[in-house]
Amino acid sequence: MKLRAPISTAVAISFGLLVLLGIFIPDLADFRNRILNWAMLLAALALLLGLFNLAQVHWQRVRGREATVYSAALLVTMAITFAVTLLQGSDSANAEWIFNYVVVPIETSLMAVLAISLTLAAARVFQQRTELMNMVFIVTLLLLLVGAGPLFGVELPYFTRVINPYINNVLALGAMRGLLIGVALGTITTGVRILIGADRPYGA
Amino acid sequence: MIPAELLIQAGLLVAAALTLVTLSYIFGDHPVFRFVLHIFIGAAAGYAGAIAVQDVILPQLVFPAIELASGGNVDVVDIGMRVGLSALLLTKLSPRTARFGNPVTAMLVGVGAALAIGGAIQGTLLPQINTSAQIFDVAGFDLALQGGYYGESLQIILQGMLALLAMVSTLAYFHFGAEARGKQAPLRNVLVDVLAWAGSVFIAITLATLFSGVLLSGMGALTERLDFLYSTISALLGMP
Numbered sequence: 001m002k003l004r005a006p007i008s009t010a011v012a013i014s015f016g017l018l019v020l021l022g023i024f025i026p027d028l029a030d031f032r033n034r035i036l037n038w039a040m041l042l043a044a045l046a047l048l049l050g051l052f053n054l055a056q057v058h059w060q061r062v063r064g065r066e067a068t069v070y071s072a073a074l075l076v077t078m079a080i081t082f083a084v085t086l087l088q089g090s091d092s093a094n095a096e097w098i099f100n101y102v103v104v105p106i107e108t109s110l111m112a113v114l115a116i117s118l119t120l121a122a123a124r125v126f127q128q129r130t131e132l133m134n135m136v137f138i139v140t141l142l143l144l145l146v147g148a149g150p151l152f153g154v155e156l157p158y159f160t161r162v163i164n165p166y167i168n169n170v171l172a173l174g175a176m177r178g179l180l181i182g183v184a185l186g187t188i189t190t191g192v193r194i195l196i197g198a199d200r201p202y203g204a
Numbered sequence: 205m206i207p208a209e210l211l212i213q214a215g216l217l218v219a220a221a222l223t224l225v226t227l228s229y230i231f232g233d234h235p236v237f238r239f240v241l242h243i244f245i246g247a248a249a250g251y252a253g254a255i256a257v258q259d260v261i262l263p264q265l266v267f268p269a270i271e272l273a274s275g276g277n278v279d280v281v282d283i284g285m286r287v288g289l290s291a292l293l294l295t296k297l298s299p300r301t302a303r304f305g306n307p308v309t310a311m312l313v314g315v316g317a318a319l320a321i322g323g324a325i326q327g328t329l330l331p332q333i334n335t336s337a338q339i340f341d342v343a344g345f346d347l348a349l350q351g352g353y354y355g356e357s358l359q360i361i362l363q364g365m366l367a368l369l370a371m372v373s374t375l376a377y378f379h380f381g382a383e384a385r386g387k388q389a390p391l392r393n394v395l396v397d398v399l400a401w402a403g404s405v406f407i408a409i410t411l412a413t414l415f416s417g418v419l420l421s422g423m424g425a426l427t428e429r430l431d432f433l434y435s436t437i438s439a440l441l442g443m444p
Contacts, residue, residue: 008310016314023322034282037264038289039315042308044260045293051253052297073239074246081250086257093211095254098247101215102222105432106244108425109226115422116230118415133408140412141419148420170363172413174339174370175406177332181371182378184328191321194313202310 009197016195051078077102140167220436223429265290336371340364370406377403 015035022032055078058071085095126138144167147159193199225240265286272283293308295301341360348357376399382390392400 005306005310008306011307012310012314012317014314015311016318019315019318020321023318023326035315036319038286039312041260041264041286042289042293042312044256044264045290046312047256048253048261049293049296051249054249070238070242074242077243077246078250078253081247082254083250085251085254090251090255090258093208095251097211097215099251101219102247103244103251105219105222105429106226106240107248109223109429110244111422112227112426112429113229115419115426118419118422122415122419133404136405136408137412137415140409141416144413144416145419148416167409168413170367171370171406172410174367175374175403175410176413177336177367178371178374178377178403179407179410180328181332181336182375184324184332187320187324188329191317191324194317195321200310202306202313 005200005202008202009200012200012202013195013197016191020195051082054078143167216436216439220433223433227429336368339367339371369402373399373403374406374410375403376400377407 018028019032019035022028022035055075058074061071062068062075081095081098084092084098088094122138122141125134143159143163146156147164149160150156190199194201222240222243225236228234229237268278268283269287272278272280289308289311293305295303296305296309341364345357345360348354348360376396379396379400380392381396382392384390
């Protein structure tokens with residue numbers, strides 16, 4: 001049987017094991033920190049490679065006259081933001097202007113749009129299917145929303161002080177704990193599969 | 205040099221226009237919204253890239269390499285590894301040389317996997333197991349019992365049992381093990397099946413809790429944006 005990507009597999013296993021052992025063996029902590037610093041540098045470089053790829057794809061779209069305006073807008077804003085932030089610093093007036101008056105408003109507005117989309121989605125769930133789980137979901141959601149604060153200026157103390165805390169601190173907390181433990185077990189399994197070479201998500 | 209006051213006013217106008225266009229997505233997708241979305245992606249990507257260069261690449265790679273080249277007192281092996289690994293990763297820029305960067309990508313994946321395992325054990329699994337072990341409020345139960353508040357002591361026990369059932373049944377919901385039955389389809393244990401059903405109810409409640417949290421944050425964002433639009437337009441029109 002021919003082993004696929006033996007060098008990459010050996011590198012992934014050895015560096016991964018060194019970092020993992022460094023968590024539990026204090027003598028290896030220095031070496032682990034050094035590897036983590038290298039990994040941090042490589043992650044930053046990988047981010048730059050990603051940006052380069054993004055720019056390249058949109059540059060090709062501009063040259064091919066395919067969705068030119070959108071791609072040109074992306075390239076221009078990317079170049080301006082990158083240059084201003086790098087040359088003048090992230091705390092400079094111009095970089096802060098871009099961040100506060102371009103990035104933050106769009107980001108917050110997208111979050112606001114999400115609220116409306118979620119409300120519509122919840123209404124659609126309620127309309128389309130009346131299964132037990134949908135009913136549980138919708139009833140819980142309504143109880144939580146009613147108890148989230150005053151309704152048209154009227155306080156509903158039974159909802160805010162009894163039902164809401166009970167759902168959050170007893171029913172949801174227990175299940176959330178189960179979900180978190182499940183996610184942690186899944187993460188460990190995936191990590192171990194990479195460290196024993198069963199999964200190799202790093203190219204052939 | 206543009207006066208600061210003018211910059212702020214221009215900024216408010218730009219922010220209000222971008223907010224209006226983004227919020228107009230509620231009525232459906234349109235070209236102006238897509239244009240604004242591309243502006244957002246470009247600005248966010250450029251900002252992230254500049255921060256990565258400023259905070260990581262310059263101080264961890266470029267400056268130490270310059271110091272090494274100018275004969276400074278630096279760790280040669282460490283800097284050599286940084287430069288070598290970076291050079292290998294940069295081979296990913298071209299499809300022809302990309303395979304030389306695979307070992308570096310593998311290193312990143314291996315380190316990431318190890319950190320994920322360590323984080324999952326130390327940051328999630330152990331603390332969650334520890335808190336689960338204290339699911340019953342023993343001190344509160346003792347206090348209620350000594351004070352003769354039997355109703356409250358019973359409530360504490362019931363709440364603990366319910367939280368425990370929620371946790372165990374949620375875990376059972378994700379248990380897919382089944383017994384082989386010869387040529388018949390494998391069947392899940394009846395107890396696990398019942399627990400899994402209860403787990404699905406608790407998961408629905410938890411998802412509703414998470415959903416309400418996201419919905420309320422979104423509502424908060426919507427209120428903030430509408431307030432911003434109102435105050436900006438009022439200021440522009442000279443309204444008090």
